[in-house]
Amino acid sequence: MKEEKFWLLLSKKITGEATAEELLLLEELLQHNPEWQATLETLQEFWNSKPAVNSIDNQQKANDAYLSHVNRLKGQVLDFGNTEEVAASHIEAPVRKPFYKRLATYAVAASLIAALSLVYFLSANADHEKLATVSENPANKIMVEQGSRTKIQLPDGSQVWVNSGSTISYENFYKANTREVQLNGEAYFDVVRDPEHPFIVHTSGIDIKVLGTAFNVKAYQAESTIEATLIHGSIEVINKNRPGSPKIMLKPHEKLVYSKYPVADTRDQRAEVKPAEPDAYSITIKPLSKEIADSNIVETAWVYNKLSFEDERFEDLAHKMEKWYNLRIVIENEKLKNYRISGSFINETPEEALKELQFLVPFSYAVKNNEVRITRK
Numbered sequence: 001m002k003e004e005k006f007w008l009l010l011s012k013k014i015t016g017e018a019t020a021e022e023l024l025l026l027e028e029l030l031q032h033n034p035e036w037q038a039t040l041e042t043l044q045e046f047w048n049s050k051p052a053v054n055s056i057d058n059q060q061k062a063n064d065a066y067l068s069h070v071n072r073l074k075g076q077v078l079d080f081g082n083t084e085e086v087a088a089s090h091i092e093a094p095v096r097k098p099f100y101k102r103l104a105t106y107a108v109a110a111s112l113i114a115a116l117s118l119v120y121f122l123s124a125n126a127d128h129e130k131l132a133t134v135s136e137n138p139a140n141k142i143m144v145e146q147g148s149r150t151k152i153q154l155p156d157g158s159q160v161w162v163n164s165g166s167t168i169s170y171e172n173f174y175k176a177n178t179r180e181v182q183l184n185g186e187a188y189f190d191v192v193r194d195p196e197h198p199f200i201v202h203t204s205g206i207d208i209k210v211l212g213t214a215f216n217v218k219a220y221q222a223e224s225t226i227e228a229t230l231i232h233g234s235i236e237v238i239n240k241n242r243p244g245s246p247k248i249m250l251k252p253h254e255k256l257v258y259s260k261y262p263v264a265d266t267r268d269q270r271a272e273v274k275p276a277e278p279d280a281y282s283i284t285i286k287p288l289s290k291e292i293a294d295s296n297i298v299e300t301a302w303v304y305n306k307l308s309f310e311d312e313r314f315e316d317l318a319h320k321m322e323k324w325y326n327l328r329i330v331i332e333n334e335k336l337k338n339y340r341i342s343g344s345f346i347n348e349t350p351e352e353a354l355k356e357l358q359f360l361v362p363f364s365y366a367v368k369n370n371e372v373r374i375t376r377k
Contacts (some may be wrong), residue, residue, distance in 0.1 A: 005029065006036060013155075023155050141169040144185070147326025149302065154181070158199065161188040161303045164323040165220070186218040188303045191233075205281065206258050209236040215250075216300050226258040229288065229299040241281050253288040255299060301344065308344040314361055317341060318374075325350045326370075333376040336363055 009026040030037055144150050144162045151161050155173045162168055166185020173179055180200045191199045193212025201208040203219035205226045213233020219226040228237060230250040237248040237256055250256055259282040288297060301308035307324050309317050315337035318329040327350060331337050339361045345353050354365055354372065362377040 006033070140171060140173070141167065143167045145326065146323055149305070154179075156194065156197070156199075157192045159190040163187065163218075163302055164326070183217055183219055185220050186216070186302070188214070188216045188300060190214045205240055205260055206256075207238040207240060209238065210234070216303075218299070224260055226260070227255060227299065228258075229255045229297075231297075231300065237283075239281060239283065248283065248285075250285070255286045255288055257284045257286065258282070306344050306346050310342045311340050312342070313337065314339040314341060314357075321350070321353065325353075328371040329374065330371065331363075331374045333363075333374070336361060336374065336376055 006026070006029050009022055009029070012022060013026060142150070142152055142162060144164055144166050146165045148164050149162065151159065152168070153159055156179055160168060163186035166183070166187060168181055168183050168187055170181045173181070174197065177197055178200055179194070179197050180202065182202045184204070189201065191210050191212050191214070195211050199210045201217055203217065203226055204221060205219070206228070208215070208217060208228055210233065213235060214231040215233070215235055216229040216231070217227070228235065228250065230252055232252045235250050237250065239245045239258070248256065288299070296308070298308045298310045307320060309320065315331055318331055322329055341357065341360050343360070348356065350372070363374050364377050365372050365374045
C-alpha cells in the first residue's frame with residue numbers, strides 16, 4: 001500500500017500536480033524509506049530530459065509505444081478511457097509539449113511508468129543524443145522551447161503559463177515563510193492566496209512579491225527591459241540594483257517597465273523625476289485599458305494563444321515572431337525596422353503572418369531553411 005502511495009505522489013510531484021500536503025507526505029515516506037530516494041532522483045532526471053521526438057517517424061514510434069503500454073495496463077486500477085483521446089486531449093494548439101509529458105495528467109502513476117519506458121526507448125533511438133542537463137534539482141526547472149508555450153502547476157496549486165524561450169525554476173519552493181521561483185523569460189502567474197507565505201518571483205533586475213493575484217512578468221535576459229503587468233490583486237516590486245530604494249506597489253491594470261540600463265527614475269505623475277545617477281535604473285508605470293478583456297490586453301494575450309502588438313516597431317515585432325514561431329528573421333533595411341504596426345495573430349502560420357504584414361509594410365521576403373530575410377519592396 002505504501003509503495004502504491006509513493007508512486008502516486010511521485011507522479012504528481014513530477015507533473016507539477018502535487019499539493020503542499022502531498023509533497024510533505026512524500027517527504028515523510030522518503031524519510032521512512034530512504035532506499036526510494038535513488039528511484040525518485042533517477043525518475044526526476046529522466047522526466048526532465050528532452051529526447052528528440054521531432055521527426056514524424058519518432059512521433060509515430062512514440063505513439064505506438066504509449067498505446068502499447070496503455071493496452072497492457074487497461075483493466076487495472078486506473079481508468080484510461082478512450083486511448084486515442086487521452087493522447088490528444090491535453091494539447092492546446094499552438095502549445096507544443098514533449099509527447100511523454102502530455103500523458104501524465106491522465107494516466108498518473110501508471111502513465112509515468114509508461115512514459116519513462118518511452119524515454120528509454122526514444123533515447124536509445126535518437127542517434128545517441130545526450131539527455132538535457134539541468135540545475136541542482138532537475139525536477140524543479142521547466143524550460144520551454146522557442147515556438148512553444150506551456151502551463152504548469154506549482155506545489156501550492158498556483159497556475160503558471162510559461163511563454164516560449166523561457167525558464168522557470170525553484171530549488172526549494174517553500175523557503176521558511178515564503179514561496180519563491182526564479183524566472184528568465186515570460187510567464188503569467190495566477191497565485192493561490194496564502195498571506196502566511198508570500199509568493200516571490202525573482203528576475204535579474206527586480207523581485208516581485210505577492211500574496212495572491214494574477215500578473216504577467218516579462219524578463220528575457222537578452223532584452224533591455226523587464227515588465228510586470230498586474231491584472232488583479234496587488235504586487236510589490238523591489239529594485240534589486242538599488243537596495244535602499246522604496247518598494248513600488250502596483251494597482252490592477254497597471255504595467256511597470258524596468259530598464260536594465262542606468263538612467264533616471266520616473267514614476268509618471270506619482271513622483272518627481274530624479275537626476276540620472278550612475279547606479280540608478282529607470283522604472284516607469286503605465287496604465288492599461290480597463291475596458292477590454294484580458295485576452296485582448298497586449299501584455300497577456302499570449303496566454304490565450306494570441307500574438308498581439310500595439311504601435312510596435314517592425315524590428316521588435318520580428319523578435320516576438322522569432323520566439324512565437326521558432327525561426328530567425330533578418331530585416332535588411334533600416335527604414336523598415338522603424339515602421340510601427342498594430343494587430344494580432346491567432347492561428348496564422350508564419351507565411352500567413354508575413355503576408356498579412358505586407359499589407360501594412362512595403363517589404364518582400366525570402367525563406368531559406370529556418371531563416372526569413374526581409375528587404376524593402
